[in-house]
Amino acid sequence: MRQEHQAFLATLEQFIPAERLISDPLQTLAYGTDASFYRLLPQLVVKVETECEVARIVSAARQQEIALTFRAAGTSLSGQAITDSVLLILGDGWSGHEILDDAQRIKLQPGVIGAQANLYLAPFGRKIGPDPASINAAKIGGIAANNASGMCCGTAHNSYRTLDSMRLILADGTLLDTGDSDSVDAFRSSHQSLLEALDSLARLTRANEQLSQRIAHKYRLKNTTGYALNALVDYADPIDILQHLMIGSEGTLGFISEICYRTVPDHPHKASALVFFDRLQTACEAVALIKPTPVDAVELIDRAGLRSIESKAGMPAIIEQLPADAAALLIETRAGDEPRLGQQIEQILQAISALPTSEPVQFTSDADTCAQFWAIRKGLFPAVGAVRTTGTTVIIEDIAVPVEQLASAVADLHRLFEHWGYSEAIIFGHALEGNLHFVFTQAFDTEEEIRRYSGLMDDVAELVTARYEGSLKAEHGTGRNMAPYVELEWGKEAYNLMWELKRLLDPQEILNPGVILNRDPKVHLSNLKPMPAANKLVDACIECGFCEHTCPSRALTTTPRQRIALWREISRLERSGEDPARLASVRGDYTYQGEETCAACGLCSTACPVGINTGDLTRAIRHDRHPEGSRSANWIASHFAGVTKAGSLLLNSADKVHGLIGTSNMRRLTDTARKLSGNRVQQWTPAMPTGNPQRRKDLPVADSSRDKVVYLPSCASRVMGPQRGSASEASLMDVTARLLEQAGYQVIYPDNLESLCCGMPFQSKGLFDTAANKAGELNRELLHITENGRIPVYSDTSPCSLRLGEQLDPAIKLYDSIEFIDRFMMERLDITPMDEEIALHITCSATRMGQATSLKRIASRLARKVVIxxxxxxxxxxxxxxxxxxxxxxxxxxNLKPQVEQCSGGYSSSRTCEIGLSHHSGIEYRSIVYLLEQCVKTTTQRRTGTEVEH
Known part of the structure; x- marks a missing residue:
């Protein structure tokens, strides 16, 4: 760490806890990555929790002249969320929201994810205006600071246009709440000279007719290049000017600690059409004709883009038959009711009725079909990223041109791609706004490649600014990679005005220096991020960060994106041999930071645009650390019945000791044993299960009047009983069997049940051969007991169901408990809902299997209120x-306990997960099967209802 940063760290240690001050080399390397193609290694990373902390840090940075960069989710694409100084990241204390005026407005702290904000508003039929493609991961702080927009947002509903008020912290540490009159009055008094200077700049700008007209022209298009100069002409009050300058300022003028948005309608009725044209020119003509109609989104996809996804499953067959100059428009319209939706569709169809299309235009409101259409559009960026050459990065740029020049702009871009050798480049974009995204792959490992990239960007900048008077950054923010071109786009006078604003609000240039405005004409070619091959399981990663919010270790050690970035560095050091000592240090630190604290749950794959499961990398690393023929693993697998029986006996023994000495003494005893053993003794908690008696179930007498089902209890269900003091003393096996029989099923158990296992305990530790052997053993038994798949299988634990679904013979019809209950049992049972508020935990495996909706539906049938x-x-x-x-x-x-402490109980679908959930929530979590049994009349004996699919 540099000397000046050591002094700064000493200052922060006076009021920031040590665990939130990160300076070790491994973690600073991990935080050196955002979604852009740049890397800078921070000297210090600080997790901030409150406005007071930010204000004190900013004040200290000003006194010591230390540069600060703010980061929300780090999904920014232009290098605006990285630094080689001090990086401030949001902790848990920034997730507050407040709905106002019947959801006409909403206050949001910067740590709220955009999609979550819309979930808050959904019951009111409202949403926030900005709708970036990254909305499921991007946080409000970044959305506002970058003025991110999206497919439906346009220029009317972005953060600038829907801003109501904000709380902000300036470079001198002052907090201003523009929605609080007292705060505003105090600020007018304390910062009179600043407001007078802003007022003066605004007056001069409005009086400069040529400059005012240029600003008005620039913001008729989507534009995030440079500062929001439109604030100087749109508003007269310096307070309004100041808060609107903050929008799109990328953390270079201050910190947005809260924003209040005016919300927009989220119409429930939607229809989409995917329209193909043989000529790009015709598609662009259609855009101009559609623009005046009641349309919400029009996405343009060029022929190269269509070609990149035409061979994927589910794509319309016509795509492969389209000519070389073809293009597609994805059109969506929304309305408050069905009749209005029909009228809008008719208006759109009428507008383009004279234009030739490759096939007849058909709108659909079918949710699945619409989702498929939008999956095509959203799959374009990852389609390029997933097939790129290992070692290259994928770059997505966005520009905006007048809509009437859309076709010629696309043609000109294609000529530039051909000239510079980017044959794989594709173009798509938000056509209604003339907003084009172009995606291409790029290596930065040679000077020639860097020169090629530089040449392309110089030509693009000249083309967009000179020929089309467009914007070089329509919605991704200026960042570092367009900073050299801001003056080219805006002209010297406007550029100098931006520098005046920067010096006025951040005279020492301590806030994100080098971003938006940069005097280095080659800054976009500096600090380029290496993307070396690391492992074929993760080489397709584009480091977008969409995965991070799903990761259970994100607040403890590292995230999937960071694990991959670190493993790439380890792989690079291994190949280069340049620094053996550093390699040893990084590898050693990675063991805990990257491998041991990875849950390998695979939730990251559900958010990843290219489907990467970072857990696969973790398991591969564990595999390399364990010889495949591990004697202990093979012995356990061969003696599985005895091992599970011993496990059950051990749990019962521990429970008896717990009963004898009490919870406090038991905790002290086990904590001491764990500490003395160097953490080799496993952690004990009061939520530990009792042992489940191991007993062989005899097959029931055949009953031809009942449907048969094979019940496969997981090894966890067979070993673990309820926790001490549970609301029910019955094991999951017993409750499940009773319910299946009540629903009219004849329950069958596999032979040699006690020895069977799906192999997951071995797979998770990288013992792949042992895991495969156990899965194969189970597969053979299930084929036998199900009569080659004639009888369905009920699996009572979601993680096991997920693995079995990937391993079993396709002939075996395996159902997770959630799916089986939802599809086949609910209609067979007489259910009386409980008048209770319950908590529901959707396991990662249930999410990955697409069972979340089913589990919510079941829980909603069983309880008055369900809290997720x-x-x-x-x-x-x-x-x-x-x-x-x-x-x-x-x-x-x-963050679980405060959200569920009012609930009567918690429910899930994984016995091991329920141990931790019970311990950390203060309420008992059990399988959803227990709640179902409570709600079922004991006299139910019906066979009517949905038949199981055999």
Whole structure:
């Protein structure tokens, strides 16, 4: 760490806890990555929790002249969220929201994810205006600071246009709340000279007719290049000017600690059409004709873009038959009711009726079909990223041109791609705004490649600014990669005005220096991020960060994006041999930071645009650390019945000791044993299960009048009973069997049940051969007991169901408990809902299997109110990680208890997950099957209802 930063760290240590001050080389390397193609290694990373902390840090930075950069989710594409100085990241204290005026307005803190804000507003039929493609991961702070827009947002509903008020912290540490008259009055008094200077600049700008007209022209298009100079002409009050300058300022003028948006309608009725044209020119003519109609989104996809996805499953067959100059428009219209929607569709169809299309135009309001259409559009960026050459990065740029010049701009861009050798480049974009995205792959490992990239960007900048008077950054923010071109786009007078604003609000240039305005004409070619091959499982990663909010270790150690970035560095060091000492240090630190604290749950794959499961990398690393023929693993697998029986006996023994000495003494005893053993003794908690008696179930007498079902209890269900003091003393096996019989099924158990296992405990530790052997053994038994798939299989634990679904013979019809209950049992049972408020945990495996909706539907039928806690995805228990690495479970569930403490109980679909959930929530979590049994009349004996699919 540089000397000046050591002094700054000493200052922060006076009021920031040590665990939130990160300076070790591994983690600063991890935080050196955002979604852009740049890398800078921060000297210090600070997790901030409050406005007071930010204000004190900013004040200290001003006194010591230390540069600060703010980061929300780090999904920015232009290098605006990285630094080689001090990086401030948002902790848990920034997720507040307040709905105002019947949801006409909403206050949001910067740590709220955009999609979550819309979930808050959904019951009111409203949403926030900005709708970036990254909305499921991007946080409000970044959305506002970059003026991010999206497919439907346009220029009318972005952060600038829908801003009502904000709380902001300036470079001198002052907090201003523009929605509080007292705060505003105090600020007018304390910062009179600043406001007078802003007022003067605004008056001069409005009086400069040529400059005013240029600003008006620039913002008729989508534009995030440079500062929001339109604030100087749109508003007279310096307070309004100031808060609107903050929008799109990328953290270079201040910190937005809260924003109040005016919301927009979220119409429930929607229809989409994917329209193909043989000529790009015709598609662009259609855009101009559609623009005046009641349309919400029009996405243009060029022929190269269509070609990149034409061979994927589910794509319309016509795509492969389209000519070389073809293009497509994805059109969406929304309305408050069905009749209005029909009228709008008719208006759109009428507008383009004279234009030739490759096939007849058909709108659909079918949700699945519409989702498929939009999946085509959203799949374009990852389609390029997933097939790029290893070692290259994928770059997405965005420009805007007048809509009437859309076709010629696309043609000109294609000529530039051909000239510079970017044959794989594709173009798509928000056509209504003339906003084009172009995606291409780029290596930065040679000077020639860097020169090629530089040449392309110089030509693009000249083309967009000179020929089309467009914007070089329509919605992705200026960042570092367009900073050299701001003056080219805006002209010297406007550029100098931007510098005046920067010096006025940040005279020492301590806030994100080098971003937006930069005097280095080659800054966009500096600090380029290496993307070396690391492992074929993750080489397709584009480091976008969409995965990070799903990761249970994100607040403890590293995230999937960071793990991959670190493993790339380890791989690079291994190949280069340049620094053996550093390699040894990084590898050693990675063991805990990257591998041991990875739950390997795979939730990251559900958010990843290219489907990467970073857990696969973790398991591969564990595999390399364990010889495949591990004698202990093979012995356990061969003696599985005895091992599980011993496990059950051990749990019962521990429970008896617990009963004898009490909870406090038991905790002290086990904590001491764990500490003395160097954490080799597993963590004990009061939520530990009792042992489930191991007993062989005899097959029931055949009953031809009942449907048969094979019940496959997981090894966890067979070993673990309820926790001490549970609301029910019955095991999951007993409750499940009773319910299946009540629903009219004849329950059958596999032979040799006690020895069977799906192999997951071995797979998660990288013992692949042992895992495969156990899965194969189970597969053979299930083929036998199900009569080659004639009888369905009920699996009572979601993680096991997920693995079995990937391993079993396709002939075997396996159903997870959630799916089986939802599809086949609910209609067979007489259910009386409980008048209770319950908590529901959707396991990562249930999410990956697409069972979340089914589980919510079941729970809603069984209880008056269902609470699904925010920010709780994977619980981090991860099989046995809750015992061996309990801090992972604790971190993942750190925000659980306050959200569920009013609930009568919690329910899920994984016995091990329920141990950690019970411990960290203060309420007992059990399988959803227990709640179902409570709600079912004991006299139910019906066979009518949905038949199981055989």
């Amino acid at each position: 806690p925010e920010g709780i995805g994977c619980c981090g228990f991860a099989g046995d990680k809750g015992f061996s690495t309990p801090e992972l479970n604790a971190s993942a569930l750190r």
